[in-house]
Amino acid sequence: MNPRTRRALEFVLDHLVWFMLLFVLVVFSLFIPHYFQLGIFANIIEASSVLGVMSIGLALVIIAGHMDLSVESVAALSAMAVGILFCSAGIGIGLDIQPAWLMVPISLLIAIIVGGLIGLSNGYFIVKMKMDAFIITLASYIWVRGLVLAISGGRSAQDLAPAIRWFGIQRLLGLPLTAWIAIACFVAFSLLMAKTPFGRHLVMIGGNETATFRAGIHVKRNLIIAFMLAGAIAGLAGWLLTIRTSGATANLGIGLLFNAFAAVVIGGVSLKGGVGALPGVYAGVLLLSAINTAINLMGLPANYTQVIHGLLVLAAVLLDSFKQTLRLKLA
């Protein structure tokens, strides 16, 4: 095999999920009536913004060799906190701040701080107390959701303050601002992971934690920051969720965790840690969203979505091991 074909093949392997996305979009456009139009594509991006933002945090900790099952519940708690404070109907207390635009940064800050604190608690138990990430974040997944139920009493908050709601309605270049926030997050965190020492260290910690410790990297501090970031980003996802639904319900976002896992795995992140990049995760999110849209357009019962997502995850894992063997042959 000459070097050029090898390089081309490596490139395809590294960006496989993008090719899959392109393939799926082309096939759907050809065979599903009305699929090929700008509005549909804008809708695919719009529908994936909450899931996308949540997947970033999950991907960070998985790349660093850990796990965070709590992101879904954390998003729900942040959403409920914002909902209760800034909604005027239901259990909302309708907090009013003047000038009205100030409510946007304040509500965003609250969502991010709530998420970040739970991330910090996860990080403390996992890194400092050396407990298993799976168990600790499973516990958080349960108790945080419980907290959402407890503070809401199972009821919901409606009628989000118009100043915040504006974000969900306002469009820029055909996309709602919420989608732009998701895209901005992907760009920012992709740069963080690929171009800064912090990101490089997280990848290396995921690859060989002992080696990074011996090399003098502050492994514990980096990992705790990663968990905090995952929580904070989940809080941001919760904020977007409140805006999209113009309120918060006690069961908001249930099931998002598994879609986030699916997106992360499809996006080429290895659950063993140390492998994967955020642009791929975004492609994974878009792929899931593209398939959902296709199912809707074809008028299939929505119940099939889960079956297809499950099969996709399975395919992604199989593909991952297939890629490994291919790479070994290339090397």
Place this chain on the structure above:
Amino acid sequence: MSEPLLVLDDVTKNYGAIQALKGISFSIGRGEVVALLGDNGAGKSTLVKIISGGLEPTSGRMLFEGKEFLARSPSEAKDAGIETVYQDLSLCTNVDVVANFFMGREITRKVLGVPVLDERAMEGVVAKALADAGTRIPSLRANVEHLSGGQRQAIELNRFVHWGGKLVLLDEPFAALGVEQTRRGLDMIRKVASQGIGVVIITHIMQQAFQVADRIVVIRQGVVAGDVATSQTSPDAVINMITGETLAGAGAASVAR
């Protein structure tokens, strides 16, 4: 020899009721190569970990460059100028050669106040360091998992040569190397020592110790069983020290019996 680089004074380490080190005292000078020999379980690796900050001693003290020294973490030891090459390799196989070479010490430049990796500068440094050492690696941008065991060890050895510092600890560095690469590795050690860096090398292979070391320190059952200049001893005498048959040539070692 002027003031020694590192002095160990009665260093002990207990694991619960087990005494791994019962009181180790010896010293290393600048530019000196000391081979640390001993049977399996004699306490060599424990000693290396204490010096390099991976473990804390139970008692005793260390002087580094004449000053009281205790590394609580590998980064503290590195800051003091102590580099370590471990028995099981300390490479992240999921990233490329350049990233491994600079692990924890990346070159950055500020972009809008944010430190950003300067990949080109780092690649240049690695290419030069490897070329100087005569190590050939097909691509510096290849992930280390695609490299052979020998190439990986070569990277690790080149890394310590490049960073140097003041004292280098090598825990069985040649375990995965072929004959030619081992010879080159031993040359590297001499080269490093000639720059005034102290070297401690742990090995099981007597021949290597005699090829490279100025002095041989034997550890047996947690104490120094022998501390002799290489030129004044023989492999047979050293083997006797290791197995404990006689204490011939044990020199000035403090054997508490």
